[in-house]
Amino acid sequence: MTTWRCSQDAILSTVCVFFIAGLPVGSTVASDGISLTLSTPKDRSDHCGYLTCNHSSQADVTFFNELKIYNIANNGSMIASLSQGNHYVSTEGGFDLKRKYLRNSQASLQLSITKPENCLFGLYLCVVDFIDEHGSKQTNTAVAGAEDRGNVSCRNDRVVLKAEKSILDSLARFQKRLQKNDKLLQEKMDRGLNKTTSLIETKMEEINTKYGHFSQAFKDLNLLEDRNKEWTLAFRGTPFIDKAVYEAYLDGTGIPFDVEIGCKVINSSLPCYNHYRNSSILDHWKNIKEVKLAIYQNNVQVHYIIFNGQGSNYLNWFSQRRVLSSSWTDIKWKTTNYFSIEGLASHGRRFYINHVFSGCHLDIGWFSAFDLNRYRCPYHTSASYPLMKYAKGSEADVWNGPNIGVADFFAIFVK
Known part of the structure; x- marks a missing residue:
């Protein structure tokens, strides 16, 4: 065995x-x-x-x-x-x-x-x-x-792959050390991290050419990031875990060192009991072209907003003036009284996109992650938090109405 x-x-x-x-x-x-x-x-x-x-x-x-x-x-x-x-x-x-x-x-x-x-x-x-x-x-x-049972035809290829895997193993360990220490030596570590990541990507391309069936697993799980070509997961907010999503996004408060793989992978049935924060992106926000907010229900994206990330930081990208496109057709032109990550802090409404206040029963908006309910509005009362709600249709809707959905989670991507 x-x-x-x-x-x-x-x-x-x-x-x-x-x-x-x-x-x-x-x-x-x-x-x-x-x-x-x-x-x-x-x-x-x-x-x-x-x-x-x-x-x-x-x-x-x-x-x-x-x-x-x-x-x-x-x-x-x-x-x-x-x-x-x-x-x-x-x-x-x-x-x-x-x-x-x-x-x-x-x-x-x-x-x-x-x-x-x-x-x-x-x-x-x-x-x-x-x-x-x-x-x-x-x-x-x-x-x-998978185990080498001695019945694979290309023995020489196995030896080559074994050697190349050893190289990748060393590069990945070095990459992980750089990610842990880059707060102390930011500029130097960034150069080293980028160079190491580039070496890994180059080596993976070589392996993919020879042994495509092995490297496919990386693509399926988004474990190999390519910031220039694909969306990279920067944050995932998970509901009903009694850990504030705002503080988790700001500095990782409440997020354990070892986060389940299900929190790092989108469109998966793997379990997730925490928020996920990609510190290498959020703590060193640079060269970001676009940012995407995606809202999921039953592992399917139900709404999205794409923002212009150029010249932004990890907080101010989330604003109406930066919206490039969205599945909500009115979000670029309809007036808002809140459109920010901080949101309405006194009421615990984070990542808050709201159109107008007209009393609890007639407030209208698009999306919010409710960390708590200090104001006691019925539409964000819950046995546990965060509670993440969104307008299900193509436009903003009444928060207390039937066309508001409860999200399974939301994700932030960059490229």
Whole structure:
């Protein structure tokens, strides 16, 4: 049985180069005993391997909630899950249920892999949700890359890829150190960071040319940023987590060091319980051409605004005079009494775009992230905050009316 770790001995696991949720991808390291392993079957029958996720806790009072396995190389699709009284295995993914087991503090799910490409090129993520001994909800993750079984035809190519992966691994570690220290040596670190990122992008292009099936995982998960060609995620605001979105955007207040991968990836079913802040962008706001505010419901973008980012800073880009285009047809010309990130601070209305005040029942606007409800208007009363609401139609609408939607999250992109 092979347990995958990020090291120079990791074979055919290009995704080891980057870091997901603060852990080296490919490691089987997570708090409280989670592991994800790939193994070769002894019988060599109708499947090429086993994929096993195990989770255990030393605390008897730990309560297991749900275990999920995702195929990162296939657009992050979920292939199996296990919860109290239920289990699921995708019928289209080339996986069969081999074994399942769970009790309060332990869970195990083993799948037979029936498609050779999933054995050779699969990249897998296991996510376990549980309640710890203190009654708090926790999430553990582990990631595994495909195993070299000795039956891939191009042995020389494997050796070359292994060497190139080692180079990328070193560059990525250097890049991460630069990102941590650039506040102290901003100009010097920026030059080093840009140069290192350029080297990684160049090397990834070379690998993509030779081994496109490996580097596709990076594109699917937006782990390799290209600020010149594509939108790059700068911030994600998550509702109902009782952490203020405004302070999180300003300086990262309330955001843990290790943020779930689901907070960094858009259009994904991966879990997210925090805001996400890309400090390398927001703390060093420069050469920004455009900024995009996107609002999501059921992982689908329902509204957007694109702003002119040239000559802006990370706070003043959010203004009506900078709007270039929007799915709201009236937002460029209709008068506003609030259009700013700070918003109406006394009422807890952040990222606030409002047309007019006419009393709680007749206020009209487009979007707001409500961090709290000091004014007690019914339309932003909630059991938990932030509450994110938007006008569902093509124009501003009455906040207290039926055409106001509740967003799953909002995101800010730059390029």
